[in-house]
Amino acid sequence: MTIKRRDFLNGVALGTAGLLASPERLAALALESLDPEARPDYYPPALTGLRGSYEGSYNAAHALRDGSFWESAGAPQDTGESYDLAVVGAGISGLAAAHFFRKSAGASARVIVFDNHDDFGGHAKRNEFRVGGRTVLGYGGTWSIDSPAPYSAVAKALIRDLGIDVMGRRSIMDWQLYGSLKLGHGIFFDKETFGADRLVAAPIKTPRRG
Numbered sequence: 001m002t003i004k005r006r007d008f009l010n011g012v013a014l015g016t017a018g019l020l021a022s023p024e025r026l027a028a029l030a031l032e033s034l035d036p037e038a039r040p041d042y043y044p045p046a047l048t049g050l051r052g053s054y055e056g057s058y059n060a061a062h063a064l065r066d067g068s069f070w071e072s073a074g075a076p077q078d079t080g081e082s083y084d085l086a087v088v089g090a091g092i093s094g095l096a097a098a099h100f101f102r103k104s105a106g107a108s109a110r111v112i113v114f115d116n117h118d119d120f121g122g123h124a125k126r127n128e129f130r131v132g133g134r135t136v137l138g139y140g141g142t143w144s145i146d147s148p149a150p151y152s153a154v155a156k157a158l159i160r161d162l163g164i165d166v167m168g169r170r171s172i173m174d175w176q177l178y179g180s181l182k183l184g185h186g187i188f189f190d191k192e193t194f195g196a197d198r199l200v201a202a203p204i205k206t207p208r209r210g
Helices: 005-020 023-032 044-048 059-066 069-073 092-105 153-161 166-171
Strands: 085-088 111-114 127-131 134-138 186-189 198-201
Touching: 059 069, 085 092, 092 111, 092 153
Parallel strands: 085 111
Antiparallel strands: 127 134, 186 198
16 A cells, blocks of 8 residues: 555644643633533523623722722712712612602702713623622622512502503504414524524413413
8 A cells, every 4th residue: 555745744743733732721622612502611691791781880899999099089078969869770779769869858959970881771691709709690680670460569659650661562462463474482693692593482382472
């Protein structure tokens, strides 16, 4: 059996590369060959941004924790302003607290609201914390916000004060549409996040209202 010179050189080069490659590099190459969803560091919430606060929003809090905040913050200055209530956190709960306080104290009450983000209203993101080697999830004010059914009496009162007719959608929706088209519930997994485009039918037989 004869071996071509090109095949011989290719074989020698491959063997030499294998000997020179470190175990860490070989392991990395093996991981790179896997589909995204099969890799140990694959975590869709991190890819979609649906977790925690964005970078920069917690820098001041961390600086306070570490004792370095006042080194760059400068001396406090008296603005001469006064308020009846200061609310820390401009999410759903903070804005509701400001609303109910002003409703109780009167229209002349002065309320100031602080937030570490660049907008008000809160962010529907889950917060994750690593504690004792495990991940702890906290949903904050966004838990069960998709439906008014479990809202408390206080939350429902806020909706009424704002003039939001949550149940008004019943009068403009065709509840028989999906059933008449023989459509049901499903979840679409996109290729960019999950490695492949795939539509998975939800395990319920009759379409739910809402």
